[in-house]
Amino acid sequence: MFPELNNLLNTTPDRAEQGKLTLLCDANTDGSFLVHHFLSFYLKANCKVCFVALIQSFSHYNIVGQKLGVSLTVARECGQLVFLEGLKSSVDVFFRAQAEPHPLQFLREANAENLQPLYEFVREALKPVDDGEAAWRCPVLLVDDLSVLLSLGMGAVAVLDFIHYCRATVCWERKGNIVALVHDSGDTEDEENNILLNGLSHQSHLILRAEGLATGFCRDVHGQLRILWRTPSQPTTQRDRSLTYQYKIQDKSVSFFAKGMSPAVL
Amino acid sequence: MAAVATCGTGAGSTGSVVAAGSKNNVTSFQRRGPRASGSDSSYSRLVSIAGTRPSVRNGQLLVSTGLPALDQLLGGGLAVGTVLLIEEDKYNIYSSLLFKYFLAEGIINGHTLLVASAKEDPADILQELPAPLLDDNVKKDFDEDACNHKTAESNIKMKIAWRYQLLPKMEAGPVSSSRFGHYYDASKKMPQELIEASKWHGFFFPEKSSSTLNIEPCSLTHGYIKLLQFIQNIIYEEGFDGSNPQKKQKNILRIGIQNLGSPLWGDDICCMENGNSHSLTKFLYVLRGLLRNSLSACMITMPTHLIQNKAIISRVTNLSDTVVGLESFIGSERETNPLYKDYHGLIHIRQIPRLNNLIYDVSDVKDLAFKLKRKLFTIERLHLPPDLSDTVSRSSKQDLAEPSKLLGPGCGVMAGGKKHLDF
Numbered sequence: 300m301f302p303e304l305n306n307l308l309n310t311t312p313d314r315a316e317q318g319k320l321t322l323l324c325d326a327n328t329d330g331s332f333l334v335h336h337f338l339s340f341y342l343k344a345n346c347k348v349c350f351v352a353l354i355q356s357f358s359h360y361n362i363v364g365q366k367l368g369v370s371l372t373v374a375r376e377c378g379q380l381v382f383l384e385g386l387k388s389s390v391d392v393f394f395r396a397q398a399e400p401h402p403l404q405f406l407r408e409a410n411a412e413n414l415q416p417l418y419e420f421v422r423e424a425l426k427p428v429d430d431g432e433a434a435w436r437c438p439v440l441l442v443d444d445l446s447v448l449l450s451l452g453m454g455a456v457a458v459l460d461f462i463h464y465c466r467a468t469v470c471w472e473r474k475g476n477i478v479a480l481v482h483d484s485g486d487t488e489d490e491e492n493n494i495l496l497n498g499l500s501h502q503s504h505l506i507l508r509a510e511g512l513a514t515g516f517c518r519d520v521h522g523q524l525r526i527l528w529r530t531p532s533q534p535t536t537q538r539d540r541s542l543t544y545q546y547k548i549q550d551k552s553v554s555f556f557a558k559g560m561s562p563a564v565l
Numbered sequence: 566m567a568a569v570a571t572c573g574t575g576a577g578s579t580g581s582v583v584a585a586g587s588k589n590n591v592t593s594f595q596r597r598g599p600r601a602s603g604s605d606s607s608y609s610r611l612v613s614i615a616g617t618r619p620s621v622r623n624g625q626l627l628v629s630t631g632l633p634a635l636d637q638l639l640g641g642g643l644a645v646g647t648v649l650l651i652e653e654d655k656y657n658i659y660s661s662l663l664f665k666y667f668l669a670e671g672i673i674n675g676h677t678l679l680v681a682s683a684k685e686d687p688a689d690i691l692q693e694l695p696a697p698l699l700d701d702n703v704k705k706d707f708d709e710d711a712c713n714h715k716t717a718e719s720n721i722k723m724k725i726a727w728r729y730q731l732l733p734k735m736e737a738g739p740v741s742s743s744r745f746g747h748y749y750d751a752s753k754k755m756p757q758e759l760i761e762a763s764k765w766h767g768f769f770f771p772e773k774s775s776s777t778l779n780i781e782p783c784s785l786t787h788g789y790i791k792l793l794q795f796i797q798n799i800i801y802e803e804g805f806d807g808s809n810p811q812k813k814q815k816n817i818l819r820i821g822i823q824n825l826g827s828p829l830w831g832d833d834i835c836c837m838e839n840g841n842s843h844s845l846t847k848f849l850y851v852l853r854g855l856l857r858n859s860l861s862a863c864m865i866t867m868p869t870h871l872i873q874n875k876a877i878i879s880r881v882t883n884l885s886d887t888v889v890g891l892e893s894f895i896g897s898e899r900e901t902n903p904l905y906k907d908y909h910g911l912i913h914i915r916q917i918p919r920l921n922n923l924i925y926d927v928s929d930v931k932d933l934a935f936k937l938k939r940k941l942f943t944i945e946r947l948h949l950p951p952d953l954s955d956t957v958s959r960s961s962k963q964d965l966a967e968p969s970k971l972l973g974p975g976c977g978v979m980a981g982g983k984k985h986l987d988f
Contacts (some may be wrong), residue, residue, distance in 0.1 A: 329919065331919065332923050335923065356857045359920060362922075363921065363922065366923070385854075386850075386853055386858075387857070387858055388854075389850060390797070390851060390854040390855055393793070393854075394793075406783065406850075408783055409783050409784050410784070446883065447850070447883070447884070449880070450846035450847070450883070451843065451846065451850060452784050452843040452847060487876055488875060488876060489876035490876070491876075492876070515931075518929060548923050548924050549923070550922075550924060551923070553923070
């Protein structure tokens with residue numbers, strides 16, 4: 300986790316909020332550093348994490364996680380982390396018929412209707428442990444990323460339904476959190492993606508949007524992060540609070556600064 | 566993916582001359598890689614695979630793309646286990662050349678090749694590969710061609726244009742003891758004995774299309790399913806995914822797929838706006854899953870300029886690791902533009918992956934152009950030529966300003982800027 304981002308979001312691992320849906324969005328840039336931040340944040344906060352990693356392999360997250368101070372292998376072994384490695388399981392699902400329904404079953408089907416097997420997997424993974432030992436603080440579902448599900452043949456409505464079911468189980472029933480990454484395609488007319496993004500934006504409590512700079516590539520400022528706090532359940536007349544910062548990604552951390560106040564410029 | 570720590574001389578990350586890719590020294594400290602199949606003894610063998618070297622930044626195992634200049638732009642080379650997507654130029658001239666360089670590099674290094682095409686028989690493709698340039702011939706040619714190359718005179722200090730001394734040298738001459746990245750002569754063919762000595766597998770779609778499917782029909786087209794099964798068979802049978810631990814020497818599988826997405830593969834995204842929009846993306850996803858778990862690297866050329874639905878192009882870009890776009894000037898109005906008179910086309914590095922890392926090596930130079938000289942394919946920074954017209958007239962400035970405005974905000978890997986700062 301990045302301490303500066305914790306300060307901006309006004310959270311620490313000890314007092315992480317519960318029952319929230321956080322939407323990570325990137326436009327014209329790579330927002331995966333936010334995924335690494337939340338993964339290490341919730342692991343340090345002693346939460347049980349179910350990570351649906353569809354886009355990169357386990358070793359990638361593990362190596363970056365070690366730079367941020369968490370070990371995914373240890374977390375997986377002691378049961379704190381349930382990791383679904385999309386790339387590896389997709390090969391298994393695709394080439395060999397599976398006995399029981401696999402979370403990525405839709406890869407084999409021509410017209411998969413919904414993501415129910417994936418939801419069952421998440422529900423099973425974040426089941427509360429009944430045997431009395433005080434295990435983990437709250438369940439967290441982390442998805443990287445949802446736009447890939449659209450590329451794999453699911454409709455935007457199916458993905459929204461999946462998130463809705465997960466929210467009902469994880470956020471409302473078990474008082475956990477959900478963090479999901481969606482790519483914003485910008486001006487390419489990806490309608491399904493826009494539907495997904497808009498639908499999720501209206502349901503989320505916190506939106507972190509990483510954008511590239513409007514003026515193009517810069518070596519010292521890698522992009523701009525917009526943070527938007529929302530209250531989707533109660534319509535209020537107050538305006539939602541929003542902040543904008545620019546950032547530069549370094550080897551083990553990300554530094555944030557106000558717009559135009561990059562240390563390279565000052 | 567293989568991650569090996571080393572203390573060998575690595576190539577400079579940004580902006581330095583490509584150093585001699587010498588054999589890597591194996592230290593006693595070896596980072597434990599993620600491959601479930603490897604035991605400790607296999608790691609020492611991983612280092613000594615011909616034609617690979619670990620990346621300076623994160624220890625990732627890299628192979629050469631066949632073009633040392635492109636290797637430098639991609640941060641040292643193509644990482645094993647990843648996909649390099651080449652967006653073809655309009656008439657598929659230069660992208661097929663890059664494809665051939667990739668395969669030729671595999672033959673020179675002794676890698677196993679898998680060539681898949683729906684247009685040409687892989688045996689014919691292999692006959693047309695360019696011949697490698699041997700070191701003594703190359704030095705002669707370089708002296709002939711380059712009268713203004715600074716590599717030979719790098720130790721002469723510049724007195725007047727001293728700022729240019731600080732500029733990164735994009736073009737690197739071939740180094741005699743280079744084991745990583747070779748130069749090829751496009752006018753000569755690869756010697757027959759080298760091709761016959763190499764191990765290769767070909768997938769020619771018209772030949773394989775008649776056999777039956779033993780997988781239930783999902784939304785992938787027939788051709789893609791067969792290709793995936795073929796690749797998976799080769800990876801499994803030859804042990805590239807570590808499934809045969811008693812194989813004596815590990816090797817890299819280079820997969821080259823030509824014209825993926827074209828109608829010859831049975832896919833209709835290039836013909837219709839609302840064609841089978843998930844077939845290609847599903848294929849890429851499963852392919853990447855296969856690659857991540859094996860010692861292979863893949864180059865795909867795709868005619869993205871023909872794809873009608875622009876959303877598919879952005880999805881394909883997100884599903885590939887490295888994306889390079891070629892834009893040739895043939896047939897466009899830029900052919901006669903004085904700005905581009907020395908070059909044959911532009912090359913856009915659209916995406917570079919961040920593997921095992923938060924950051925990546927990105928070159929500062931965003932305006933890159935390529936030219937195919939008599940024997941070499943070079944990639945250079947695009948310079949605006951000096952305005953030497955007799956009268957500095959408004960019209961000539963406007964002609965040049967229009968294309969430079971397209972270049973100015975930077976065809977960035979990180980951001981495509983729309984706002985143009987006018988000072």
